[in-house]
Amino acid sequence: MSDQESGPTARQEAGPLRPMPEDWRRALVAVAHPDDLEYGGSAAVAAWTDAGREVVYVLATRGEAGIATLAPDVCAPLREAEQRASARVVGVSQVEFLDHRDGVVEYGTTLRRDIAAAIRRHRPELVVTLNHRDTWGGVAWNTPDHVAVGRATLDAAADAGNRWIFPELVEQGLEPWDGVRWVAVAGSPEPTHAVDATPGMERAVRSLLEHRTYIEALTDEDPEVYCRAFLTGHARAASERFGGVPAVTFELFPR
Template sequence: MTVTTFPTDWNSALVLVAHPDDPEYGMAAAVARWTSEGRIVTYALATSGEAGIEGLAPEECGPLREDEQRASAAVVGVDEVEFWGFPDSELFNTPELRAKIAETIARVNPDIVLTLFGGAEWMPGRPNQRDHMEFSAAVLQAWDELASPPRLLFANGPGSTHAVDVEGFTEKAVESLAEHKKYLGVLDPQTPVIDQARIQVAASTGPVEDFPAERATGFTLLRG
């Protein structure tokens, strides 16, 4: 499969994801590049990630993770971050979720939309989360039901059709992911948060096959 350069003839993008930290685990470096070029990027999250920190009650965890996500988004130049309030770890492709996706796309009116990889496995032996798969399916169904969808819909994940050269923007991505301090600190107490972030960003911004950049972020064209 030939990987081509991500389109540049657009001004605004909407990132649709399931949880706090989802943008930072794959596309933050690309977002940092885009906002540095003057493009507008908006984040919309289905949940507040309130079930995501072991030992922390949902009513405490949700607001904390929202705050971490806003701080993380700000690092890469994203000012608009919204949370829809669907239940973390209980996300399903329901009419209610699809309606919210459609309403958000119509209200934000972006040129392009970016969302999560919806396949069963990131690679052999590394399964995807059910919330991600359900959310991705909801985005696709909602998109196909739109009378006038945006120009393009991409997913961030394996099987890339397009890529963004992110050389010079990976450190911003590291800083962005590291803003999820509490979440990462509980996830792996033995590894400093900044080291966790650097390892993850290095893994998600390596070379993309057949794309001429040392550091790149890959996307798969789903519609358009």
């Protein structure tokens, strides 16, 4: 249920984008809805899995409120299946759903705990989430779910390493994990780093295309034309700050 469909709107900062760190083995992606990461991040995931890195997806919701013509109980299993298929295209086999309600995800300790628990389960060095800011840049307003999950993920990266926060997780066998070295925010209007999108672009297009139920409800345009134009357009826009190389951008928060 992305609000990035309007095309490149991010406010670009002065200066070049730096390459993302590469000295890590495991990443966890935490986003709000099916398709959130596919709107721009999958080319990076494809490059990471090609290099032998492990990536796990954790979604707060099943996207059940994302299609006006489908009731939530019908929509949820469709979007879950599409997300699992989409992940497989870029080499991701583990996809988890936290079962928060789509459209009304609330930032707070429950969400932080659920994401911290996932971080403790999978013990990543890199955590990736989606834009936690109020806008995509300018006046393109973000959704409450994206903001809540993005902010909770940034906080949960620290929560996961503190045994005195959510002590019930230790009782469940989830020992603290203080090994998160970075949180990378995809779709940020204030990017600092980037990944070459070229090697993974074709798989990124196919990965987004797996969300066909959502895309066909979103636009009358041919789905492949729509997906390719959206992804290549953003990658080309980012190339202006990445040495002319089409790129996936991230705002990187070291820890």
